[in-house]
Each structure stands twice: as C-alpha cells, then as structure tokens.
Amino acid sequence: MIRNDLSILVADDMPLSCETIRVALIKNGYHNIRTTNTANEALTLLAAHPADIVLADWIMPGMDGLELTDRIRQQDEENNHYTSVILFTAKEGIENLEIAFERGVDDYLTKPVNERELIARIHAAGRIAALQNSLLGMTQDLTASNQQLQEMATTDPLTGLSNRRHMQTHLQALLAETVARGGAICLSIVDIDHFKNINDTHGHAIGDEVLVAFAKRLNRAVRPTDTVVRMGGEEFAIIMYYADAARINPDIFERIRCALGQRPIKTSAGDLAVTASFGVCVSTGTDATQSPESLIECADRKLYQAKSEGRNRIVY
Numbered sequence: 001m002i003r004n005d006l007s008i009l010v011a012d013d014m015p016l017s018c019e020t021i022r023v024a025l026i027k028n029g030y031h032n033i034r035t036t037n038t039a040n041e042a043l044t045l046l047a048a049h050p051a052d053i054v055l056a057d058w059i060m061p062g063m064d065g066l067e068l069t070d071r072i073r074q075q076d077e078e079n080n081h082y083t084s085v086i087l088f089t090a091k092e093g094i095e096n097l098e099i100a101f102e103r104g105v106d107d108y109l110t111k112p113v114n115e116r117e118l119i120a121r122i123h124a125a126g127r128i129a130a131l132q133n134s135l136l137g138m139t140q141d142l143t144a145s146n147q148q149l150q151e152m153a154t155t156d157p158l159t160g161l162s163n164r165r166h167m168q169t170h171l172q173a174l175l176a177e178t179v180a181r182g183g184a185i186c187l188s189i190v191d192i193d194h195f196k197n198i199n200d201t202h203g204h205a206i207g208d209e210v211l212v213a214f215a216k217r218l219n220r221a222v223r224p225t226d227t228v229v230r231m232g233g234e235e236f237a238i239i240m241y242y243a244d245a246a247r248i249n250p251d252i253f254e255r256i257r258c259a260l261g262q263r264p265i266k267t268s269a270g271d272l273a274v275t276a277s278f279g280v281c282v283s284t285g286t287d288a289t290q291s292p293e294s295l296i297e298c299a300d301r302k303l304y305q306a307k308s309e310g311r312n313r314i315v316y
Contacts, residue, residue: 006053006129007032007034007050008025008030008034009034009036009045009053010033010034010035010054011036011037011054011056011060011068012035012037012055012060013060017111018035018037024113024119025118028115038061038062038063039062039063039064039065042056046083050075050083052126052129052130053126054084054086055088056068056069056085056087056088058100065087065088066100066105069087069103081136082128082133083129084107084125085105086121087105088108088110089109089111090111106125106128109121153165154169158208158230159215160215161215161230162228162229163230163231167227168292170227170239171185171187171292171296174241175283175290175295178284181243183241183243183244183245184242184282184284186248186280187280187281187283187296188237188240188279189279190235190237190276190277190278191236191303191307192214192235192275193311195233202269205268206268206269206272209265209267210265211230213265214236214265214276215230217259218238221255222240225241226239227239250316253280254314257275257312257314260275260276261274261276275311276312277306277312278303278306278315279299279302279305280299280302280314280315281295281298281302302315
C-alpha cells in the first residue's frame, strides 16, 4: 500500500529540477513536499521538522549530496530518527555507487529522472523509513522498559531508597576503587530502635509511615555524595566514600544520630519519638581482601554491640 502522507524534502541547486520533481510527486498523490536549492537550508528545514525521505542532488555548490547525507545521519542519530536518502546523479560507474552506499545513501536516481522510476523509488524509500523508525521506536521503548526494570530491581518500593541488591553492587565497585586508587569506604548500618513496638502498638501501616519519614530524614542528614540504602525491615545503611582516608570524621555519625532523633515523627497515629543505633566500619585501599559481605558483617557486629549497650548510640 502506497503511503501518500510521506514527508519529502527535495534539495537541488537547479530550481527547474526541484519544481519538476515536486510536480511529479504531487501528480502521484504526494502533498507533504518541501523544496530547497541549498544543502544548508535542507539541514535547517530537517532540524525544524524531520522528513521521511530526502531527494538530493549529488553535485551541489558548498555542500554536496554525500556531505549532506553525513549531516542527515548525524541529525538522525541525535533525534532517534531515520531518513531515507535518495541522490540524483549523473555519475557513472560502480565505484561511485559503492562510495555513496558506504556513506549512508539508501538509493539513487540517474538524471534526467524518469517519473515512473521516481515514484517506485519513493515507495520503496517510504517503506525503509517506516521500518527503520518502527525499529528505533521499539528499541527506545525496550531501553526505557529495561531501565525501569533495573530501577525497580535496585530500589526499595516503600521508601524509594536503594535496596540491598544495589548496596552489594555499589560496595563492590567502591572497594575496587579503593584498592586501585586508595581512599576509604565508611559503611554504617542504622537500625530504628524498638521498631517492633511501633508495629505492635499502632499497626504496620503506621510502621510504614515511620519508615518513609525516617528514610527522608536520614537522606537529608547525609552528604549528597553518600548513598542511603534500606536493607530491609527497619534496617538502613549509609555508604560513604572518601578519596582521602584521613578525612573520615567519626563525629559525623553523632550529628546524623542527633538529626534523626531531634524531633518526633508525625504519623496518622500522632507524633512518635524515634531513635536509632549505628554500627560503623571502615575499609581502606590497603585491605585488598575486604568484600561487601565482610564489610556488612563488620558493621552488623558493631550495630549489635550498640544495641546491647542500650541503643540510641554509635559503635565505631
């Protein structure tokens, strides 16, 4: 089935040639046609509104058809679009055609142009453009879906923070960075104190409100370069990277602890006072045997110590 809605741009430095092509296309039912006598103006027109097909003369002053094709391909790449390019040529010989196809030209027509051949080539070029743009659209949709799935796989749905899966990958990358370039990783596991009492007393819906508010408060309390993770339940983690291990200041966790418990969390059941316990461990580039698991295990032990010593405290 012939598509008469194709957007066609004709570029030829000979006004008569342009008009002849335009009339032939209109005669055969094509109406969305633009014409220009320069390659530069063709690019301007395409930037304003992409075309399905460009018909261009190979030999034009300033910029020839091959260079125009190069520029069209660049625009297409930037705009996730495909334009079928047909060159008019009086050149003879297979070598010239090989060059044209290598440069991204889709088809060619010899001058003087035969009207029946022109329409047949336009029909074929329209199918090429439709197929290529359909594939580009499918690829873009697939890429977006894959990105969404990746985000879902590495994001905690309740709080919007990174999850434990992302934490493992991020720690692995940072550990490799410290071994290669030095520096240090500071991992803190943070646990909301007596969270079970909140769930038992007020219900899990209120518990979720506390988790969401706590996550926001924790995220605001750290540096923009730090990563906050919800490991599961009422357990969170803070991952900090320092290019210079000497810059690690344990006092920062006391500031974070105070910020978390400074005021009650507002919930549907009223204001609830919340505190947290911290277990903190550091890994430097000198420890090449360190793994994400061993670092998490270390911070877990420190957290257990903080809880056993009375909670609402930091063990570093």
